[in-house]
Amino acid sequence: xxxxxxxxxxxxxxxxxxxxxxxxxxxxxxxxxxxxxxxxxxxxxxxxxxxxxxxxxxxxxxxxxxxxxxxxxxxxxxxxxxxxxxxxxxxxxxxxxxxxxxxxxxxxxxxxxxxxxxxxxxxxxxxxxxxxxxxxxxxxxxxxxxxxxxxxxxxxxxxxxxxxxxxxxxxxxxxxxxxxxxxxxxxxxxxxxxxxxxxxxxxxxxxxxxxxxxxxxxxxxxxxxxxxxxxxxxxxxxxxxxxxx
Numbered sequence: 368x369x370x371x372x373x374x375x376x377x378x379x380x381x382x383x384x385x386x387x388x389x390x391x392x393x394x395x396x397x398x399x400x401x402x403x404x405x406x407x408x409x410x411x412x413x414x415x416x417x418x419x420x421x422x423x424x425x426x427x428x429x430x431x432x433x434x435x436x437x438x439x440x441x442x443x444x445x446x447x448x449x450x451x452x453x454x455x456x457x458x459x460x461x462x463x464x465x466x467x468x469x470x471x472x473x474x475x476x477x478x479x480x481x482x483x484x485x486x487x488x489x490x491x492x493x494x495x496x497x498x499x500x501x502x503x504x505x506x507x508x509x510x511x512x513x514x515x516x517x518x519x520x521x522x523x524x525x526x527x528x529x530x531x532x533x534x535x536x537x538x539x540x541x542x543x544x545x546x547x548x549x550x551x552x553x554x555x556x557x558x559x560x561x562x563x564x565x566x567x568x569x570x571x572x573x574x575x576x577x578x579x580x581x582x583x584x585x586x587x588x589x590x591x592x593x594x595x596x597x598x599x600x601x602x603x604x605x606x607x608x609x610x611x612x
Contacts, residue, residue, distance in 0.1 A: 372498070373403075373454055373457055373499070373500050374402040375404075375405060375432070375450065375453055375454075375503070376402055376403070376405065376430070376432075376503050376583060377405050377446070377449070377450060377502055378406045379406075379409060379504070379506050379507060379519055380406070380408060380409070380423070380505075380507035380512075380579060381410065381507060381509075381511055381512055382416075382419045382507070382577060383419045383579075384577050384580055385576050385577050385578075386577065386578040387550060387578040387581035387584075388580030388581055390582075391425045391426055391429050392429075393584045394427070394583055395429040395430065396584075396587060397430050397586070400587060400591070402586075403430060403432040403453050404427060404429075404430025404583065405432035405433045405434070405449050405450065406424075406432065406435075407434070407436075407442070407445060407449055408434070409438075409439055409512070409518075410436065410438050415436055426579075426583075430583075433449050433456065435448070439515045442522040443522040445522075446523065446525070447525065450526060454500065455491060455495060458491045458494050497534045497535045498535045499536045499537075499538075500530065500535060500537050500538070501537075501539075501557070502537070502539050502540075503539075503542065503590065504523060505542050506541065507544060508543045508571055508575075509545065509573060509574065509575060509576065509577045510574045510575070511573075512573050516568060517568075520568040523541070524561055524562065526561065527560050527561035531559070536559070538559060539561050540557050542554065542585060544579065545577075545578055547572070550581040550582065551582045551585040554568075
């Protein structure tokens with residue numbers, strides 16, 4: 368079964384967008400292009416209001432991803448859980464597509480006998496450990512996130528350690544919104560490890576609006592740019608390119 372590379376946007380925020388494109392529409396666009404959008408809402412002592420909760424759920428739903436709202440102190444384990452859960456969800460979707468081609472359009476994994484479902488889930492579990500993964504992380508750096516950013520940094524470092532324990536290759540990229548000069552700013556280009564973001568996080572100055580829609584739009588563009596560059600390379604050069612990012 369050919370799964371290619373799983374592509375995820377991981378959005379970490381604590382409230383509603385209030386500038387630029389509709390983030391729900393942008394998430395739907397990402398899904399159309401094979402990128403799942405996962406959202407983690409971060410609370411401290413405060414709560415996320417109903418509008419913020421709805422937006423978080425709708426972004427993940429339209430983006431074909433997973434959403435979770437947590438207190439900052441539980442962020443690390445949640446980031447790992449959401450990323451893994453989204454991988455499983457995507458892989459199950461791939462499996463169902465394969466089954467429909469084999470068994471007919473009306474069939475899915477739920478239609479199989481329990482022992483067959485168990486065998487297929489073992490395949491999904493194996494793929495979770497071996498499939499290649501690209502995660503573009505979008506971190507909300509609006510004013511209300513100021514005291515939560517150190518926890519976000521630690522959670523992302525833990526995520527890097529957890530995913531790099533897999534057999535599959537990982538690439539991470541990190542963007543913040545708002546940036547110093549634009550709605551969105553790149554902090555980390557594609558890299559197999561997130562350790563290099565440590566110094567960048569210490570220089571952040573939280574503040575400004577929350578342009579979630581523009582951030583997702585920029586993430587989609589960045590995935591597309593990576594794909595178009597790869598398409599210009601030969602097979603041999605492509606392997607070199609992946610290893611040298």
